[in-house]
Amino acid sequence: DAKTTQPPSMDCAEGRAANLPCNHSTISGNEYVYWYRQIHSQGPQYIIHGLKNNETNEMASLIITEDRKSSTLILPHATLRDTAVYYCIVRVAGSARQLTFGSGTQLTVLP
Amino acid sequence: NAGVTQTPKFQVLKTGQSMTLQCAQDMNHNSMYWYRQDPGMGLRLIYYSASEGTTDKGEVPNGYNVSRLNKREFSLRLESAAPSQTSVYFCASKRGVENTEAFFGQGTRLTVV
Numbered sequence: 253d254a255k256t257t258q259p260p261s262m263d264c265a266e267g268r269a270a271n272l273p274c275n276h277s278t279i280s281g282n283e284y285v286y287w288y289r290q291i292h293s294q295g296p297q298y299i300i301h302g303l304k305n306n307e308t309n310e311m312a313s314l315i316i317t318e319d320r321k322s323s324t325l326i327l328p329h330a331t332l333r334d335t336a337v338y339y340c341i342v343r344v345a346g347s348a349r350q351l352t353f354g355s356g357t358q359l360t361v362l363p
Numbered sequence: 364n365a366g367v368t369q370t371p372k373f374q375v376l377k378t379g380q381s382m383t384l385q386c387a388q389d390m391n392h393n394s395m396y397w398y399r400q401d402p403g404m405g406l407r408l409i410y411y412s413a414s415e416g417t418t419d420k421g422e423v424p425n426g427y428n429v430s431r432l433n434k435r436e437f438s439l440r441l442e443s444a445a446p447s448q449t450s451v452y453f454c455a456s457k458r459g460v461e462n463t464e465a466f467f468g469q470g471t472r473l474t475v476v
Contacts, residue, residue: 293470294470295367295455296453296465298466339405351408352408353405353406353407354405355404355405356405
């Protein structure tokens with residue numbers, strides 16, 4: 253699986269959009285980008301995933317650059333409950349092996 | 364909907380003791396996984412089971428054994444606990460190898476003294 257690089261920490265004001273970047277410059281054509289988050293030592297929670305098109309669900313939007321070497325997770329209106337560690341993960345399609353977690357980005361939403 | 368259930372939630376062991384961490388899922392998922400998370404670190408894969416009857420090593424399998432008892436249950440055993448195994452252990456399950464989300468349990472916090 254391709255390696256990912258994320259900033260260790262970010263702050264965001266409550267109610268504003270949180271934009272979390274991820275670099276995955278060695279990504280292969282059959283690798284998906286996944287985002288999970290972990291709130292205060294709870295089990296990780298799935299957010300969204302995509303291959304090359306932008307994706308949106310009720311939690312977030314995922315923007316993947318055309319060359320697929322980087323992506324951005326967007327939380328459109330961050331709340332205090334969105335304070336968590338966010339993990340960007342790249343995974344080969346159809347692989348039985350599970351996700352490889354890096355250190356992630358600690359997002360702190362400020363009141 | 365229980366999802367992924369881990370027992371126990373907390374455990375303290377003495378060095379050299381053995382114990383089994385239990386994990387059960389009620390989503391009829393094929394694949395199950397065990398991770399450990401040390402303070403301030405990401406999750407590291409210990410073992411996984413792609414389907415009932417199969418198990419494979421992950422990144423950090425030394426000191427652990429697993430059993431995929433049936434489709435619902437995947438246990439992790441520490442035969443002789445060491446202080447280096449003090450960690451939070453997470454179990455996860457996933458429908459299969461296709462690109463769907465993984466569901467995680469709430470974790471077992473293990474301290475080895």
